[in-house]
Structure formats: structure tokens, C-alpha cells
Amino acid sequence: MASVDYERHDYDVLVIGAGGAGMRAAIESLEQGCRTALVCKSLFGKAHTVMAEGGMAAALGNVWPEDNWQVHFRDTMRGGKMLNNWRMAQLHAQEAPDRVLELEAWGALFDRTPDGRILQRDFGGHRYARLAHVGDRTGLELIRTTQQRAVGLGIDVYMELKIVRLLKNDSGEVIGAVGFYRDKGNFVVFSAKSIVLATGGVGKSWKFTSNSWESTGDGHALALWAGADAIEMECVQFHPTGMIWPTSARGLLVTEGVRGDGGVLKNSEGERFMFNYISPYFKDETAETIEEGDKWYEDKVNYRRPPELLPRDEVARAINSEVKAGRGSPHGGVFLDIASRRSPEYIKRRLPSMYHQFKQLADVDITAVPMEIGPTCHYIMGGIRVDADTEETAVAGLFAAGEVAGGMHGANRLGGNSLSDLLVFGRRAGLAAAERAKASSVETTLSEAQIKEVIDHATSFFANEGGENPYDLHHELQETMQNLVGIIRTESELIEAKEKLAELGERAKKVTATGGREFNPGWHLALDLESMLAVANCTTLSAIERKESRGGHTRDDYPKADPELEKVNMVSRYREGNYSVTPEPKPEMPPELMALIELSEGEGKSAPAKEESK
Amino acid sequence: MSVVEGTARPAPIPVEIGRARGGPPRSKVLRRDLWWLQPLAIALGLAAFVGYGVWTAFRGDYYFAGAHAHYLSPFYSPCFVRSCPTDVVWGPAGSIGSVSPALLVLIFPMGFRVTCYYYRKTYYRSFWASPPACAVADAGSTKPGGARSRYSGETRFPLILQNIHRYFWYVAVLFAGILTWDAIDAFRFGPNGWGLGLGTIFFVVNAGLIWAYTLGCHACRHLCGGGLKRFSQAPVRFAIWRKVVSPLNAHHQLFAWLSLFWIAWTDFYVYLVSSGAIHDPRLF
Amino acid sequence: MSAVSTGELLMKLWRGDASGGDFVEYRLPAQEGEVVLDVVHRIQATEAPDLAVRWNCKAGKCGSCSAEINGQPRLMCMTRMSTLPIDEPITISPMRTFPVIRDLVTDVSYNYEVAKLIPSFTPGPRPAEGYRMFQVDVERGQEFRKCIECFLCQNVCHVIRDHEENKAHYAGPRFLARLAELEMHPLDTLDRRAYIAERMGLGYCNITKCCTEVCPEGIHITDNAIIPLKERVVDQRYDPVAWLGRKIRGRPRPMTPADVEPYTGAAAKAARAGQAEAS
Ligand SMILES: Cc1cc2nc3c(=O)[nH]c(=O)nc-3n(C[C@H](O)[C@H](O)[C@H](O)COP(=O)(O)OP(=O)(O)OC[C@H]3O[C@@H](n4cnc5c(N)ncnc54)[C@H](O)[C@@H]3O)c2cc1C
Ligand code: SF4
Ligand code: SF4
């Protein structure tokens, strides 16, 4: 066999992805004394997590002392339309406060309450002000804090390195991974006893997304190809407020904070239409009249919140209906108006980065005119199925945490629950991976033939003479997903998408990479396309299978939730070159937790202990 | 003058020097705006002031308009030497010879301004071209092995002396006090009369600008509260830092220029009045 | 210089690698509302699929897309075409301070090496009721924590841009701001002043403020970080009054570089390697 050239590294634990989840996993593994490597596709500290704005949810009870993990658990389950893995939701609610305090002990500078504790803010779907935050750059704070912690512990980081395949031994355990440095183009092979996937989201398969370049679903694909199961891949969250103009900024997020601070949604007729879209599920906790909604901003105890602050899926659907009914804005969205409701000084102080974002990218002054906004692909609730306590996947030695893992958020994620998810399950995955590495005596001798196969495949795009341009194909994939597997779905369109994807899959094998291997984006995209197609396939197939509307998954032909489907996971698998989806029963919640969900409205509501300081 | 025992030469940051860099040669300026305009304007401004200062300091005359009102030129205050007018002389008069009084006192405000963080920026940029403007190469740095191919910033003698700026600040506070006294004195007309002339206003503005400049000093900002780790434990110092010194500091550049210009103007006005070229209108 | 007709863009992108390169011209139709990165992407998707450019968020939040646009260090994703003189050719070149990898992509590893030499945040023991910090105590640090590590300040700083040998003993503005943040952190217990002066090369900065001018986050690096650090160092080593005060009041001896060095990532890594060898 001709020998292939590659760099070789051996570790106990390999963490793929340096977003919040990967960082936290790597720190834990290091602290457990394991030799740990952290790899990421971009530069270290640039992961998509830096884009998170609003905050991280944790029932610290600093602003509302009556907040506790039970209420947080209930909010999460209700927000997820009960499709969540209950055990994950429970662990998350219980451990999030500790993880936030731990960040503080590592140097994070959260905004403070007047008595010197961590300030928490209101967000859609959370009963109490619960989001620990730093202005509107909480994700950056999370990344910097964990990054600096990891560096301080002396972590080995391999940056701008894309993992293309995981390697398994004969008994089906993962023992390594093959990747290449994006800058030099040379290959790297890692052997490790445990591998943690923390590769984040999938947004780049859609045309309009708030996600960064990296969100191509690599981890979902790597795990599926290695034989793991993915669940609820149809549950994709469209954030209701993304920029839609100028075209180049389309998809960019407009933080929920705009609505939290008084912004309202209006259609082209100037009507505050959200009052027409209050579903029975949230009737009890939502204001019925404009007057009542407006009073809530000043008096959160005696009034109910305005419908602009309903969970994201509800608002996104409402906007979609308004646009369909012909009451949209010039560029096909609706108006988000804070200019007519708050003073310019207030807006600039509370929402500095939104003010600059619009000023800089659209030349729009949000203190003077309303913003044009529309839904944008934001987050995937679905992901790799893991054990709730250890985050181990169906493949021995392979762990998953963060956005790439499924189950925690059910059919819809509440704002702020992701950042805390990253820390809670990142830590658990790192711990379990380290424990396995310490206990395991597995031989991590990799098969040269397997390695060669991966490398040959990865470089095959250079040999594809006269094939298509990968950029064109990516563009087509995005159009397909945006138009056919978007916010509102129907059977016929989904079938059409499925066929289109099969065709794209064939064409993707033949795209051509021109130029050399050194920092060649065309080649990188050719490889990313494989992952994006894997995700697109699973999402489409699961969307066909879930014949109901629930959370982030809305079917025009099945507009209601089906109580029977609440009990099943849609499980995606990859076997012999094909993706398939099967419904399987989901773990049942113990009755004592069920009781928490049914906690009646209005209970435990009283005045906030401390006024917000800013 | 390090007062702490130094340690051995530090280990270098592990980085490979001399690898190829992208873009055109560094000597080529890609900026398309008028980047040279600002350093040029500043150089001219500073040169003009220095020129005026030399003229005024060596003049040794017409710095006190005592015949009319107590207008003592800020270049000559405090007045120490034998030739000082008795009305304004400080200290054991006559103890020092008959050099121009300005030459003795100017060392301090000069030293204060020369070591000022803002003026350092201006003359490093405008006169030393290090750098002349952002993303424009330091003068001489593109010539390998040339006299200016190496750069040590403020780490060596003499520039390490910039670290004594704080001491000049202590003295500068004294001077601001003296100029305030002069401003009060400028209300005195004749042997024991009080009044208000146009010049009085100039003196008051002068004192105000000097205070704005002196209190906006970075050393002051550090000493008044900036050096604290926890503001919450020293509310008064924090209030001074936040409400007084930091806002002035944010406009330090502005006050540096205004006060510079105004000192020259006040001096010139005194010169005009005392030499009889114009008559100072008495307003009150 | 080639003519540019209306409705058309003439982009001059530097293309090449360590062995050399030059500006290559691309002409394409102008489109409304674009930023520089969009135009670069359009060139990539059509004429030059292998054009190397680093980016990630396209929202000014990750600091990946730093380059020099018409000679000015900027983020490509936050520079609207309409703010540039598009009736002339627009040049885009890689950051000049770092070694080039290919086209617009540079090797910024120097920055990551410096990061490993920063003595880590080291808080005092945690009280039972948790740490308390007040908003006024954290605000100064929060300004520096806005940093997106775009390294534009490192790129523009003439200390290393024009005098490369200084990279070996100068941390650069980004990391001086990080050190200032640590020195101002209400919970931190280390005293890094001597280390900052000796190992991080604080004295090389001549406060000419270019770092502040280019920072896309508007951080006042010079005024709020570097100058306060210089003043802190003055406290410790150039101020006999403060020195006398310490002696009289029996304050602890300031920490030396050797005292804080063990708290760096580099030291932690070396210790780990030592342990691995021993076992
Ligand atoms: C604009 C925006 C705002 C948001 N705001 C909030 C908020 O306020 N609160 C909240 O809770 N959540 C928020 N979210 C969601 C949250 O930010 C993400 O879900 C979360 O950051 C995902 O983190 P992660 O660690 O799973 O992955 P990421 O941060 O996406 O990191 C993925 C990592 O994996 C690496 N990687 C990927 N593929 C490979 C590969 N093949 N080989 C090697 N490395 C690879 C990448 O380089 C990267 O380092 C927001 C999301 C967006 C887009
Ligand atoms: S102010 Fe100092 S750190 Fe900033 S660019 Fe100038 S020399 Fe460099
Ligand atoms: S300080 Fe500013 S310029 Fe420097 S790296 Fe951070 S964000 Fe970029």
C-alpha cells in the first residue's frame, strides 16, 4: 500500500469543536488529568458561540428569589412542546446555576445587580427574569472566559483543522479521527480513547440564516456516518427577527432584547398584529389588549406580557402569515418598531450593538425609523441522540454536546437555554469522556487502509475534471431548503425536496476543486457540502414523517399537534449509503416531574426582589 | 531609576521572525486619504508655539501691564528674579540674577507638556514619524540595517524618563494654582482698586483651561482613583474619577491645544497692553 | 490606473503566498447594500473559487475577516462598499504585520503565543455566599472584554509592524488590554506589573494610538488600558514616594516576573509535559 503523508497525534480525549460546549468539555477533561486535544475549524475563539447575544438561562434567583430549577424545568418543557428529553431538561435546569457561577470564578464579568450579584434579564418563554448576561454579547463572554481558562490550563489546540471522518475499530468503538489543516492543506490523524463532538449547528444549509460560516452540520454528519442516531432533525428554529435588508445582511439576527425593551411588530397597515395570533396554549399569560401589554413594561407583576414576547415559533409563524396575506413590508418582512416607542438615548444605551449593526450595515437609524425584519434560520433543536447523564451516543466512545446533540430542547428552544446547555452538557460530556478514557484499555491502533481511504476521498475533488463549481451547488441546496423545507412545510414540497436532495447528492460527489490544497475555500466547501447534505436529508425525511405541527416544525397539511406524536422521537440513521427515519418511543417522564409541568398559572408570582439596575 | 530589583533578561516570546509577509512592500503606502495632513498641521502648530515661546521668553520685557492693571503674563509667572515688578514678585525678591524670569519658570510647564501622554503622541508622530500615521511605515524602518531600523520605544534612556511625568504633574498643580492667583490678581486695577477689564476675562479663561488640562492628565486620572481595583470601596475617589477627571481626560487633546493657544494669546495681550500698542478696555 | 465605469466595481485583490504575489484585478457589477466581504465572496463564487479569505460570522462579532482595505486595517464584513470611493479601484491586501499564508489569509499564531504567556486570572478564595462585585467594579474590565480578537490593533501597531524583531518581547495592544483587564479585575490577586514591564514590553508602546483608531469595537486601548498600565508600573518602579510608602506601611514586596510566571498557560503546559514524562 502506498503510504500517505499525514501528521499523527495520540490523546486520551479528542474534543471536536471549540464553541462553548467543546471548550467546557476540554476543560473538564484536562482537569480530570487526561491528555486532551481541542480542534476547531476556524481560529481559536471564533466559534459561532461568540454570536450569542441575549444571555444564558439559569435559575440563580438573583432578581426573582422565587425562581428555582423546577420552574426553569417547567418553562423548558413547555417551550419545547413536551418533546424534550425530560432528564436532560432536568439536569440542565438543576446544574445551570453552578455552571454560570463557575464562569464567574474563571473571570467572566457579568452585568451586576445593585447588591453585587449577577443580573438577570427577561426573555421569551421564561417565567422569571433568568438570563445572566453581559450587555448584548454574552456568547463572546462565554467563549473568552472558557478560552482563557483552557489556555491557562495549557490545552493543546489545533485550529483551522477540519475533521472529515471518525475512525472505529472492529468492535465498533471510535478510536480516532482524520482531518486536515485548512491553511496548509496537510492531513492529520488523531487517535483517542474518547471523542467529544461539539460542532454546533446546521444553519448554512438554508439561504437566510443567523448562523456563521462554520454551521455546516459536520458533527451531525460525522456521528451519523459513524453509526450514531440523530433525533428530531425536523425541529429547526426560525428566529422571528432577522434582518432582511440589505440583501447582504439578510438573516443577521435582531436580538429578542429589542422586543423585551419595548419594540413591537407591525404590518404594512401599521397594525400590531401579534394580538391576533395568541394561541390558546399561552392565552393565560399573555396580554389581550395593547394597553395591558404596554403596562407590562413598567409593572411586570400585575400585568401580562405582550404577545410580541411569545416563544419564537409562535412569533415566526405569525410574521409568515402576515407576509403571506399581503401585509408585509417592501422587502418581504414586517416592521419591528422601537423608534416610535422609546427615546433615542434609551435605545442607544440598551441596544448598542443593534444600533450599530443597522447603522453600519443598512445605514438605518433604528432610533428614527422601524426595522424591517423577517424569520431567519437560527438553531436546530434536533441532533445526535445521547444518554442524558453522560452524553454518550449510540457509538461507544463517541460523545456529543451542545447544539450538535439532540433532545434537550424538544421541538422549540427557549432563548438563553442554549448557552447554559453548552456548559452543563459540555462539562458532563468531558467528564464522561475522561472517565471512559481512564478506564478503557482499548487499543487505539488505527488502520492505515481506513486512513488512506478517507484521505483519498477528501482529495478526490481535485481530480474531478470539469465538474461543477461547489458554490453553485451550495446555492442550489440553500434555495431548496429555504423554499421547500422552510418555516411552513407541506407533504408535496417535502417530497420534492427529497428528490432534489438525491440529485444534489449525486452531483456533489462530482464537484471540482481548482487550485492547490493550501487554504482553498472551494475545496473546503466541497467537503462541507457532504455534511450539509446529510443534515438536509435527515431534516427533510423527518419532516415528512412528523405529520403534525409542533414547535419549530410546522406542517400546513397537519396544522395541529398530535398527542400521539408527542410520545415519539423521529430517529435518523445512516446505513449503507442511505438516510432513513423511523419513529421510536421516547423516554417517559416520571410522575413527580410531570406534576411540575402542570403547576398552575400565577403561582409563586410576587414582586421582584431587586429592581434591575440598568 | 528602577526602585525594584530587576530580574534577568526575559525569555523571548516564541515566534519566528523574518517570514514572508503579504501585500506590496511595506514602504508603499496604500492609504488613499490625506494621511499626511494631520501630522503636518500638528507639526506646524507646535512649531509656531515654540517659535512664539522663544520670542516671548527671551524678550524679558512687557510681561506685566502693571501701570494699568495686574496682568502678569503666564509665561512669566511666578516671577522670581530681581527685575520682577515689585507688585508681583514672589519669594525673596532679588535673590536671583537678572535673566529673563520666563526662562526660570518655563522649565516646569514645558517639562509637563513634553512628558504629557498626548503631546508625546503628537511629536512622536509629527516630528519623529514613528509612525507618521496609522498603517504608514515608521521613517527609516524600511531600510534594513539603517540607523532607524530598530526601535526601542520608551524602554531606554532618554525616553524612559517619560515615566517621571507624574512629578511634573505635581508641580503643574502648583502652577495651575499660581495662574489662578494671577487670574484673581487680574481683577486688581491701580494701587488698591478692583475692576474688570477685557484682559481679566482672558486671564480667567486661561486659568480655567489650565485646570481643565491639568486635571485631565492621565497621571491625575490614575492617582485620583484609576489605580484602584475596586471602585465600590472608595466612593469619593470613584466619583472624582468618573465625574470630573475621566470626562476631562476624554477631551485632553482639546484642552491641550486650547490651553496652549490661550497661554500664548494671554501673553501676547499683556505684551500689547503693556507696550502701549492697544488699550485694554475696562468693562467694570 | 485602469478606468472604472459606472455600475461597475474594480477590485484589486492581493493574491499570492510566501513566495510572492501581486494585485489581481477583478471587475464585477456593483450591487446595492453590499459590504466588502460580499464582493470578495462574489469573486470567489465566480472567477476565483480558490481565493483564500478568512471569515466566519459576517456580523462583526468573530474578528476573522481582518484585512487592509485601501491601506486601512478594517473588518471586511463591516465595511460597506458605499463608504468607499467606488469610482476608483478598491485595493484589498492581507494584514501586513503577520506572515502570509495565501492571498488575504495571514498566520496570526504570534497572538496565540502571547496569550499563553499571560498570567491567568487568579481569584481569591470564594466566600460561602459567593463572590460579590458591583457594576462600577466590572465596567472597566467589560470594555476590554468586548474585544473580538480581530488583531487589527496588533496589525497596525508600528512596534511590531515596522520592527518585527520586537515580536519576541512585545505583547501588543490586544494583550496589554487583556493584562489591564486582569489588573483591574476586582477578584484577581496577582500583581503583574513587573511582568508587564519586563516580559510584555509595555515600554515599547509610544502611545501613538493607532490601535485605538482601528479597533472595530471602539475600545479605548491606549487611554483606558495602556496608559493606566504605564501609570501602575510607575507606581511600582519609578515612584520613590510610593516605594517609601510601601516600606513604611510594610506592604508586601511587589511580585516579580518569576512570581507570576507559573500562572501562565505556557508554564501549565510545561508542567503537564513534565508530569507525563515522569509517569
Ligand atoms: C446570532 C445568534 C444569537 C444567539 N443568541 C443566543 C442567546 O442569546 N442565548 C443562547 O442561549 N443561545 C443563543 N444562540 C444559540 C447558541 O449561540 C448556539 O446554539 C451555541 O453557541 C452553539 O454552541 P456549540 O458549542 O454547540 O457550537 P459552536 O459554537 O457552533 O461551535 C462549533 C465548533 O465546532 C467546530 N467545528 C465544526 N465542525 C468541525 C469539524 N468538522 N472539524 C473540526 N471542528 C469543527 C467549529 O470550528 C467550532 O469551533 C444564538 C445563536 C445565534 C446564531
Ligand atoms: S498606542 Fe502603543 S500599542 Fe497602540 S498602536 Fe501605538 S504603539 Fe502600538
Ligand atoms: S482590541 Fe479591538 S482591534 Fe484589538 S483585537 Fe480586540 S477588537 Fe480587535
Ligand code: FES
Ligand atoms: S498632562 Fe497630558 S497626560 Fe498628563
Ligand code: FES
Ligand atoms: S466575519 Fe466575523 S468579524 Fe467579519
